[in-house]
Every structure is written in structure tokens, then in C-alpha cells.
Amino acid sequence: MPTTSARLLALLSLLQSRRDWPGTLLADRLDVSLRTVRRDVDRLRELGYPIAAIKGPDGGYRLGAGTQLPPLLFDDEQAVALTIALQVAATRSATAAASASLAEPSTDSLAEAAARALTTIRQVLPARLRHRVDALRVTAVERPTARPAAPVDPGLLLAISAAVHATEVLRFDYGSGVRRAEPHHVVTWDGRWYLIAWDLDRHDWRTFRADRITLRTPNGPRFTPRELPGGDVATYVTGKFRGGTSGNWPCQGTVILDLPAATVALYTRDGLVEEAGPDRCRLTTGSWSWPALAAAIARFDADVEVIGPPELTSAFTHLAERFARITARSAA
Template identity: 45%
Template sequence: MANTSARMLRLLSLLQTHRYWPGGELADRLNVSERTLRRDVDRLRELGYPVDANRGVAGGYQLQTGATMPPLLLDDEEAVAIAVGLRTAAGGAVAGIEETSVRALTKVIQVMPPRLRRRVDALRAYTVPAVIGGGPTVDSLALTAIAQACRDDERLRFEYTARDGDRTTRLVEPHRLVSLGRRWYLVAWDVERHGWRTFRVDRLTGAESTGARFRQRELPGGDAGAFVRDSITSMPSQYRIEIVVRAPVADVERVASYLGGTVEAVDDRSCRLRMNADGMEWPVLLLAALDADFEVVRPAEFRDYLRATAERFARAAGDLPACPVEAVTDAPVARDR
């Protein structure tokens, strides 16, 4: 790599995304000699980046937490603001950037000095977020701890509450965090149950790394997002909803993937959408987002829920006369997942 500045940025990026890099592997990644690598590491240290080095045959490099923030053209107030903003985004306040926010937050926390971490934690502890739309919330500290364990290939231990309320202690080899809808999922190999599992992070408490390293296993299919969607689809649910949508498969898949639904083509202009759900609110929102005509195949309860919802909106628009309070209470009640 001829451009020294570009090479150093690449080196810094690699050090920030892996706990420990053997010297030979790092030099190969940068396409330089180990002697050049040592000079580049020295330059990073001169700039304030705390890079530890181990000598010998098994020697390597590791970026450590420093006494001060490295010169990222940020002052302390800006660093705190960025960490708080990333935690807010990781909580789902801005759709579509949750996973990126967790990765960025992991890097920022890694190099942030303790005095700034305390300020960020204090602000989090004494701030009450206004969660829009309900649904489970996830502590960004837990997300960060899990993301670091995934990155560092370290076993993770936590308490987990299943759907039926059964509480167990789990020891896992974490693979990936997946954001789907308003929920976060951890894909991991369960050490004691000898198999791949999907865990909802909002049902997980006390997550902490054991410090024991492991070699990543090959996930069936190789796609963590698809693995979570398949797990949700196969999970027993109160409602198995099937709908024919008058829209191309590609248009429906972009929206259906948000809830883990499956889509198959009927013809060029329509497709069949299947969803497993414990409540009917999210399927209704999904269908509204599709902006296409559709027909409910099953179940009858979902048709009734749609009919009641449509009548409620029609009354609000003035197309139907207002109904008494008693009639409103007879409408199907949405159930939380």
C-alpha cells in the first residue's frame, strides 16, 4: 500500500475491530513487511493511540483504552455527545441504523477514558427516554457488551427468560447481533445444549464475558439475519396469518423481512405472504406499509380485526356515524407479543 496515510487509517480500523492481531496476520492484511508494520504502530502511538505489542513468535498488537481520547478532532463534550447519540440510535429511535450504531458505539467506548465513560453512564442513568409506540426496550450497555463478545470471540454468560417465563442461565459462544423490527436478537452456539440458538436481547439480563476464547463455528446457511427470520417463522405462535398481496414479490419482501414473514410468488403481479404472530397490530401496520391490495386467506380472526380497524378509521374520517362507547369495547383487543 503506497499511501502511508491511507495504510495507517486501515491499520487503525483493523485494530479497532478486533481484540488482538498477530503481527504476521496484520502485516499480510496491509500487504507490508513486519518492519514497516512496527514503524506504522509507532506512528500511531505518537498520535496518542495506545497500541500494546507482544514480542516473539506469537507476538501481536492490541489497541487498549487510553488515559485520554485519541486525537479524533473531538473535544470531551463532543465525544460524550456522540456516545449518547449512538446509544439512542442503538435503542431504535432512528430506524435502519441500529446495527451500525452498535458497531460505532463499541469502537467509541473502547478508546474512551474512564472519566468520560462515567459522564455518559451518569447521563444515561438520570435520563428517562420517551419510547414511541411501545414494545420491548434493550439496554445499550448490554448491546455493547454482547457486540464486544461477538467481536472478541469470547464466551458469554447471562440469565434468560423464555416465552413461558422459565428462567435459565446460559453459556454461549456469541456469533452475531441482529436487529429485526423493534427487537434485537443474539445468534449464538449454546455450549451446554450443543446447538445454535436465537435469544431475544430484551429477555436477557446480566450479560458478561467469561474471558474464555473460542473459535467461531460455521452458522448453517451463513446468514445470521436469515437464521433469525427462520427461527421466528418456525416458532409456535397464536396466529398463522396467510395473505395474497397484489404486488410483486420483491416489493413485498422488502417490507415482510421486517417482521420475519415469508413470501412466495403466485404470478408476476401477486404473491403469498405468511406470518406467525402473537398479536395483530404489526401485521396490520405491515400491510398498510405495502400500499397494495390484498386478500386474507386465514385466519378468520384477522379478517374480523381488519374489519373493526377499517370501521374505526372510517368513523374517524367521517364516512361512518360515530358509535357508542359500548360498541368500541366489543372490537377485537390487540395482544402484546
């Protein structure tokens, strides 16, 4: 017969796995008497777990939400997922805090709280998990997005991070072929997970979506890490998704919009918004091409005055001519 502590953990695990449990079924699953189940439930209540009794022929129990945080019980997958989430929260909030105004101190507080929680979780992890999560290094380059995240197996993220930590070549299926790469970093950007790596067959840096990677084992030989373009992973990834490696958009321009600065700031993900008079603002922003930049500015549905450069004015002319042709064809 298991010890009392082991039996309490087993009982708590069962209560977490479904909403309602008949007392007789719990007794059967734990291989104890119904009286023992009642005593164990009372012990868990003393520890702070809000377990409600359910009326019925056999009676039953339900684990509810309490006013205090009792001891928590996680399986291996939950512990790994929690560690990943806390790393993302800590790095993402720290990045946001670095660019936030003095009137917005909450991001820094969240980063510190996430870091403290990560330390607390690590201290109570069993050794077999602690070594795995210690190899996990995640950078949250971009702020959160409304787009649903692509599902990624936490075990895959751990395996990739372990290869990054050990500087071992990864072999994996990607698309229609097998890739060999020197893994550099795991990042999350705009709701997706990516591996930044040096592609050994293409002799260049590549960004691989983690949800499309199928690892092959074993890993390859160890390697000497290369210097990432841009100097750090955040600069590289930001530039990569903006069409370059400097972290800046390849096309940047400035306009005056006939809208209040507060309104434009609500819908400006990247860029600088400044007041330019009553119900007017100055917007400096960028995109991967001049037509794309002009289209992004046009979405504000307001009169626009282009400050510069001339390429942006030409892009507006190009779009106007294109839309005029579309209108003409539709009217014909």
C-alpha cells in the first residue's frame, strides 16, 4: 500500500484530471476504502485545496478554485510548458520595458515577476527536468500578437535548445528535404516559434519555423558558434522579418496625417507618432517596400501630406494609377 504522501499526490492528480469524481470510483482507483478517501480529502483541504463534496447516492468530490494558492502539482509536460511560458514572459516584458515610457512601468515589473517565478519553479523541479530546462534559452523578439500561435511540441523546443546549448549540429526534415544546420537560438516572433541557424548546405543563415521541423537523431558533431549578423539575435530577427539584417525597415518615410496622434498611435505597431497641431500628427514608419509603405499609411483613411522621401511620393502615385485602372475595368 502506498504511503500517505504518495496517496495524497495520486488523489490530487485524479481530482485535477476531471471535474467530478464519485467517492467509490476514487476508492477503486486508489485501491483504498471509501473512509480512507474521506480522510485524505480532509488532509488536502487542510493544505488549502478547495475540495467540495457532491451530493448523490455514493457522494463525490470536486476540486474547485480557492482564495489562496495551495501547493501545486504538475506533470513533466506541464512543468516544461510552464518554464517555456515564463521564459517568454520574462524576455518579452524586459524587451518591452526597455522601450516603454516612464508612464508605463508595469512591463518591467512583469519581467521581474516572471523571472522570480522561473527561479522558484526551477528550484522544485526534479533533476531530470532541471537539466533539460536549463538548456532552454528563448528570446521573445516581438510583442504579443492577436494571431493564434502555431502549436509546437515542448519536447521539440527542449531538444533544439539542448543542441544550441551543446553546440551540436542538428539534422531535421524541413519541407521536402533534409537540412543540416548549426543551431544558434530559439525565438518567438509574432505568435510563432523559430530556430535561427547556420545552414551547412546553403552556407548562409536561415530562419526555420519550429512547427515544421521534424528532428532526426542522433545530432551531428559539435561546432564553433559563428557570429550572428547584426550582433545579437533580436537585431537579426527583427531585420530578417523586415527584409534586411540591420533591424530597420529597408523603406522608411514620414507623412502628416489629418488625424489626432492618440488615434494613430493606437494602430501603429512600428513607428514614431508625434503631434503636429489640432487633430493632426506626424508619422514616421517603415515597410519592406515603398508600395507596401504607402498602402499601410493609406489604411488610416485620412488626408496625407508626404514629408519624404521622394520614393514614398512615387509609391502613392503608383498605387493611385493602379487603383484607377482597377476602377476603369470594373466600370467597363
